[in-house]
Amino acid sequence: MRTLITGEALARIFEACGARVFRANYQGDVGPHVAKAIWGIEKIFQERAIPWKQAQKLNVQEKARLLGEGYVRGNQEYEQQKDRIDELNRKLYERAKDTMSIYKKTRTWSLDYFDSIYKRFGTRFDKLYFESEVADRGKKIVLKNRGNIFQESNGAVIFEGEKYGLHTRVFITQDGHPTYEGKEMGLAPMQYKDFPFDLNIHVVASEQSAYFQVVFKALELIDEKFKGRECHLSMGMVQLVGKKMSSRTGVVITIDHLLSEIKTLLSRLIKNEGLTPAEQKRIQEIGAIAAVKYSMLRVDPKADVMFDLKSSVSLEGDSGPYLLYTYARCKSILRKAKFRISNVGFRSHKEHFSKEELDILRLAYRFEEIVREAAEKFEPNLICGFAFDLAQTYNTFYHSHSVLQAETKEKQEFRLLLTAAVAQVISNSLSLLGIQTLEKM
C-alpha cells in the first residue's frame, strides 16, 4: 500500500519535472505463494461447503478476503502438507490442465481486486508484468550463463554474491523452477524493451534491499547496459503497533476496513447543511483517501513507519483533511467574492503588507524548488511538509485578517489574490501527491 501510494506520487513529481515516466507493476501470479493460497482456499471451501459457483457471485472484496484467508491457511499447513502443496506448485508452473480452472478463477479474483484498489487510489499502470510471463525467459537467461555468471550447487543454480561483497542466492531451484531472482533476469530486459529507461526505480520494501543488490549485480554482469540503471528505493517497513504486518500470517489491516473506519470518523465532521447525500459521500471517500495517502507520504519513504489505526490516520493537524479543509476554505472565500483572476489587475500596493501576508508570500514562491528537491531525493514528504506549512501560514493569516471585510479595496484585492494563490499551490501540491481536492467540505 505504501509503495503503491509512494510510487504514484513519485511518478507525478517526476513528470512535473519533465521526466517521461513509465509506470510498471510486477505481480506474483505464479510460485509457492499462489499454490499455498489455492490449496488453502480449496480447503476452506470444502470445510464450509461453499461451491465455486456460489463463490463466483461474491463481490471483489469478499473474494479478496477469501484469497487472503486461503493464503494464511496454506502457510499454516505448509509444514504438514509440504509434499502436496509443492506438487500443486509444480503443476501450476507446468500449467497442468486439472489446475488451470481454479488458477484462472482465483487469478482473476486477485487481479480484479487489485484493479479496484488502483482505481480507488487514483493510480494506473502503463503495463502490468506477471511472474508467469517472465519465468521462462528468466530461466533461459540464467541457464545460458550457467558456468560463468551462475554456478551449479546441489542441483540448484546460484549466484555467488560473495565475490562482490554480497551474498549467495538461488536463481533456479533444484526442481528447476526459477526463483524470484531468476524471474527478475527475464523481467529487466522485457521492461527495457518496452521502455528504454535511464533509471528503473523499484519502489519496494527495505527488507529486500540485499536481495536487489544481488539481482542488480547479476543483471549488469549479464548485460552491461543495466549497470547504474537499476535502483531500489528501499521503502521503510510499516510496523503495526509493534507487530509486523504480514499477509502470510494474516496480521493485516485491510484497505477496505481502514477506509470505512476513517469514513465513519469523517462523517461526524461533515456539516450536512447545503450538501446533498451524494456530495457527502464524495467528501467522505476523497477525505478518507487523502487521510491515508497523506499519512503514508508525510514521512521519509526510507524510514519505517509505525502504523496505528487510532492515531496514524489523522483528520486534523498535519494531515490530508487539514489541507483539503484549508483549500475548501479558500475556495469558499473566493466563491463569496465572485473572484475571477481576470477581474483583478495586478497593481503595486503602497501600503505595507502585514507580517502574516508576507509570511505567505515568502513561503509560496518556494513551491518549484521544493518539487525539484522532492524529485531529486525521491522524497514526496517534502511536498507534504511544504503544503502543510503553507496551509498553516494561511490559516494564521485568515484568523488575523479578514479578506472580504478588508479595510480598503486594494487590500481586499490583494488578499483575494493571495487566497487564490494559496488555493492553487495547495491544489498543485496535493495533485503531485495523488490527492484530489474538494471545493466544499
Added chain:
RNA sequence: GUCCCUGUAGCUCAACGGAUAGAGCGCCGGCCUUCUAAGCCUGUAAUGGAGGUUCGAUUCCUCCCAGGGACACCA
C-alpha cells in the same frame, strides 16, 4: 555470528555541518452575533551512551547499548 537500516519532547514526524533543534497528536489555558472552529492563539516537554574530527555536530568517524531487516532453493 556477519552485513544493512534506524535511535530527536509522553506519542508520530522535521531540521544542505551553522542562528534560540521545528511541527502535529496529547496535556494546560484561551478564541465562534464577523469570510468554513476539520480552524486559530497561549503554555508544556527532546537529540540513546561514551569518545573523536571541527571555529561549530541531531547531522561526519569509532566503540557501546537498544530496535528493525537481510543472510540458498519464499516472494
